Amino acid sequence: MAPSLHCLPVFLALIILVAADQQPPTTLLPNDNVSSRPNALVLLVSKNEATNLHVVDIQKRTPLKPVPLVLDVNGRSLWVDCESNYLSSTYNAPQCHSTQCSRANLHDCRTCSAQTRPGCHNNTCGLNAVNPVSGETAFGELAQDVLSIPSTEGSSLGQLVTIPQFLFACAPSSLAQKGFPPAVQGVAGLGHTSIALPTQLASHFGFQQKFALCLTSPLNHGVLFVGEAPYRLHPGIDVSHPLGSTPLSISREGEYYIQVTSIRINERVVPVNPALLNRRPGSTLISTTTPYTVLEHSIFQTFTQFYANQMSWAPRVQPIAPFGLCFDATKMTATQIGPEVANIDLVLHNRNNVWRIVGANSMVQPRPGVWCLGFVDGGSNPKAPIILGSYQLEDNLLQFDLARSKLGFSSSLLFRGTHCGNFYVGSAQTSAAKEEKHV
Template sequence: MAPLLHYLLVLLSFSSLVLASPPPQANFKPNKLVLQVHKDIPFLVNLKGKFLWANCDQQYLTSTYHAPYCHSTQCSKANSHTCHTCPYTARPGELAQDELFILSTQGSNPGPIARVPQFLFTCAPSFLLQKGLPKNVRGVIGLGHAPISVPTQLASHFGFQPKFALCLTSSTRSNGVIFFGDGPYYMHPGIDISRPLSYTPLTVSQKGEYYIQVSSIKVNNKLVPLDTSLLSSKQHGLGGAMISTTTPYTILEHSIFTTVTQFFSKELSGVPQTKPVAPFGVFPNIDLVLHTQNVIWRIFGANLMVQAHPGVTCLGFVDGGSHPKASIVIGAYQLEDNLLQFDLAKSRLELSSSLKSRRTNCANFNFTSSP
């Protein structure tokens, strides 16, 4: 298998983190915002995170930092029990408030910088960010459905619908994007990647994970003979599939994994050996059939196979054993170069399947243009 993938933010910036950022336009109210996403840079992307964590132990110098007091409006909104009780020096591990600067969008280019003057987050000590996270991580961005998550706060401040779209790049040299606000979302040179999109109901678990329904699985357009009760069973979660940016590869419950991989191997043996066209090889596709037979999430080509060693290619799925957290966990590798729009107002997920079939990808937002 390839090394563990962590998708982290490049451009999330408090006033303390980007000291030389240009001033935002006065009273600027964009309807769409954008962040760069890269592999292994300082802010971890967490779909189920309820807020943003930032390391305040080191290199956090700001004159606009504020720690809300207990029983304040901010603490009530955050449902936080780690607020100030008396006026002494701010400490790591508390609810905090500061300015946040973020880029708006103009087509497939960045627009003017927008400002959120009273953004709530958690000022976390270093040791919390070192537990199970990559080295040099300076924070965690929470994209969950929660009162002070990043999508919720941005939508509330700027007055647009609580929606965000994730587009992770497969490249280690280029940046993917997270859009906040409704589409259209454009990639250079002006391709609207948000049309057409399929959609399926989105459910949020008590722990904040995002789930979608999976009714069956197909390989090479043929139905895999699964016990479908495993797909709808709630003993491992809500049933169906959980979407995770912190899980590197898609995890299948043991019996599902065994059946799917055996069926895949059988189909692979019958595929004619023709010259592959990058990034599509001679491998059969895997379809997750969602809430209706007409809506599928097709996994193929570069999202399907992983080069473990030179000349050795493996199916990018993992055996989760008999008691995984969900029957299916769709991991970050299978999310690459797919556009996923999380519509928190309508409780639905809109998805594109691989953008490479449209001759574009998630690295094609033109961040090199100056706002």
């Protein structure tokens, strides 16, 4: 019998780790020749089916160990559980008032009354780590340790490169126990802060501050690119262009917002209260830890009714929580871009700049024979009027150009005959086994 597709992300990760163990990593130090530095880095992203969270394995510590982390596009830092068997000969906790603490914009000293261990030292910098699922926070220790990540030329995995002193937060075990998949040990934060993962990688390797996300379903792996394009997916398609673009706004917490000025369904404008879409820093928060797009209550009611009217030909069935509108899937036609349903357009900073959401991203199948509109009611006071969830991001390339404050977006890659699971990982058996550089 063929292996289960649900095991595929784990199998792919094992291939990479076995290949990477064949050679020690290459470490590039700050004074190394610039020509020896990679142009881009890449991480494979798997989706946990039980929690709908996206997870990356990042190799850290000495000796190197894969550490599974929830991917949070708005996370302020990379944080890990340091209470549960954190073993590393290269762990270091910078002293308070050090240059490392200044870089992280941390000015509080902390003490720890327990036995000295990773995450528990006196006169070190304290910072908050956040669980993006439960919303809980915990006070942790700023730390440094080795981090290794595969390089890429844009189409396959290359050699591992290493940052010897990557800054991260050491958090208590309890923070990783609520809402996370089993074995996950923390969060990989991509927010616009001084110690987020993309910021440190760009600074160390001399990249422009740019990263791209391409998420997918549990049956495939997605990818996170850090650095310059191209981003090639099978069969050799560079999905970094053409891209639509819209201004990217950053909150004080380093979160990413865009301005959705109106919503259209089948080219017809949904009558939404304009005041709700004129908020700053933007009407729409992008989230990788919110499974489905959340709409403020009045927007949700109007949007759902409008969508139902545009789908009057499709028999409706009893809604399945958390969704409010569901249809008989046996009466709907399957296409290359999902079920044949009404298109949803997010109109951005001008009427010609549109992010189209097709059936593959708008409809969810909670059980066989049923399609539900994959948008949920956020109540009267959500964090933003629209929180764009990870399901609506799948098989779309999003490029966060932080230097230019611009978001590039592809809309569904299914239109182009590819998807986010088409990054070539077969090369892991050869490329990742090359000598590793310390950059």
